[in-house]
Amino acid sequence: MNQEDYVFGIHAVEELLQNKSEQIKQIYFQKPAKGQRLKNLMTQAQSLELTLHLVSRTELERHASGNHQGVVAHIQSLKKWSEKDLEEIIKNKNQSGLFLILDGVQDPHNLGACLRSAECAGVDCVIIPKDRAVGMTSTVRKVACGAAERMPLITVTNLARSMQLLKEHGVWLYGLAGETDDSLYAMNFTGSVALVLGAEEKGLRRLTRENCDQLLSIPMAGNISSLNVSVATGVGLYEIYRQKLLSQGK
Numbered sequence: 001m002n003q004e005d006y007v008f009g010i011h012a013v014e015e016l017l018q019n020k021s022e023q024i025k026q027i028y029f030q031k032p033a034k035g036q037r038l039k040n041l042m043t044q045a046q047s048l049e050l051t052l053h054l055v056s057r058t059e060l061e062r063h064a065s066g067n068h069q070g071v072v073a074h075i076q077s078l079k080k081w082s083e084k085d086l087e088e089i090i091k092n093k094n095q096s097g098l099f100l101i102l103d104g105v106q107d108p109h110n111l112g113a114c115l116r117s118a119e120c121a122g123v124d125c126v127i128i129p130k131d132r133a134v135g136m137t138s139t140v141r142k143v144a145c146g147a148a149e150r151m152p153l154i155t156v157t158n159l160a161r162s163m164q165l166l167k168e169h170g171v172w173l174y175g176l177a178g179e180t181d182d183s184l185y186a187m188n189f190t191g192s193v194a195l196v197l198g199a200e201e202k203g204l205r206r207l208t209r210e211n212c213d214q215l216l217s218i219p220m221a222g223n224i225s226s227l228n229v230s231v232a233t234g235v236g237l238y239e240i241y242r243q244k245l246l247s248q249g250k
Contacts, residue, residue, distance in 0.1 A: 006138045007075055008060075008068040010037050015146025016073055017041070021048050023075045023149065028053045030060055030070035038070045065139050081125070081154045086162060089125050089152065090169045097171060097192040098240060100126045103159060103208045104133050104199035105229055112143025113230035114197075119147035121237035122244075126151055129159045133199075163211040166194050175204050175212035176236055178226050184216045189240040190247040197236070200229050 007016050016024065027045050029038065031054035045052055063072045090097060100118045105111050111134050118126050134140070135155060141148045156162045163173055174187065175196040196212055198204035209215065218227060218235055227235065 005075060005077060006063045006072055007141045008064040008066070008072040008138060009142040010041060010069045010071060011145050012142045013071050013073050014041060014044070016075070016149065017044050017048060019146060020075075020149045021050070024050060024073050025076060026051070026053060026074040028055050028060055028063070028072045028074070030057050030068075031055060034070060041071060063138075065137065066142060081152045083154065083156050083162065085152065086125065086127065086154050086156070087165060087169075089154075090166060090171065093124050093192065095170060095192050096244075097194075098123050098237075098244070099166060099171060099194035100233065100237065101159070101163065101173075101194055101196040101208075102126065102128050102133070102229075102233075103196065103204055104129065104202070105197075106132070106134050107200060108134050108137050108139040109143050110200060110228070110230045112140040112145075112148070114233045115140065115144040115147040115151050115153065117230070117234040117237055119144075119151045121234075121241040123151065123237065125154055127154050127156060127159070127162055127194075130155050130157050160207050160211050163194075163196075163208070167211075167213070172214075173212045174236075175209055175215045176218065176232055177204055177209065177215040178217050180215040180217050182214065182216050184218050184236060184239055187214075187216060189243045193240055195233070195236045195240065197229055197233055 007013055027050050029042055029052055033039050033042060042052060060068050060072050100123050171192045171194050173194045173196055
């Protein structure tokens with residue numbers, strides 16, 4: 001089995017049981033179950049008429065790449081989103097789309113956190129390059145806490161071409177980069193927008209940077225010059241979301 005066929009960790013499996021229980025093929029619990037949260041999860045699974053498999057910690061570790069907290073769910077493989085789906089998503093959103101482009105994020109914890117923020121902020125899809133970037137893994141799913149099952153994650157072979165496709169459909173591309181003086185908080189994000197972030201250490205690649213319509217920075221009050229990519233993603237997305245809410249009178 002591929003890593004991506006498994007969801008582990010109490011919070012991630014709890015979200016799965018609440019929202020996507022039909023995707024669960026098998027659910028495994030460590031024997032004996034420790035802690036009330038895990039016991040509550042077992043009760044929840046039983047109420048959904050799922051068969052519980054009680055196994056050793058060693059058996060659980062075969063299917064989890066991190067701290068499984070005593071529970072692992074084997075799920076049906078989710079829809080594999082492709083570049084063909086991207087244009088359809090863009091067309092359907094017309095002038096109200098919100099997209100997240102992650103250029104070369106390699107840490108699964110960061111990707112998972114970005115997916116979680118994206119789902120919470122109403123992003124329509126997340127776009128990542130095929131090469132030199134992490135894809136969907138069980139660790140990404142765990143950190144995303146259910147967002148990975150809801151958020152379209154589209155892997156593209158040519159990121160610059162996908163950025164041009166967004167532009168052709170009226171999407172304005174904003175890249176986050178620390179060296180510019182233009183502040184994130186000085187922009188108008190009420191139209192169709194894509195937020196673009198680079199890799200953990202190097203930031204935006206040259207071609208990605210050149211394909212952005214404008215580069216923006218997040219103002220810093222302290223001495224450290226940059227934020228973690230997942231934190232920067234959350235800050236950027238929620239400023240865009242805040243403005244969209246205001247434009248709708250909410």
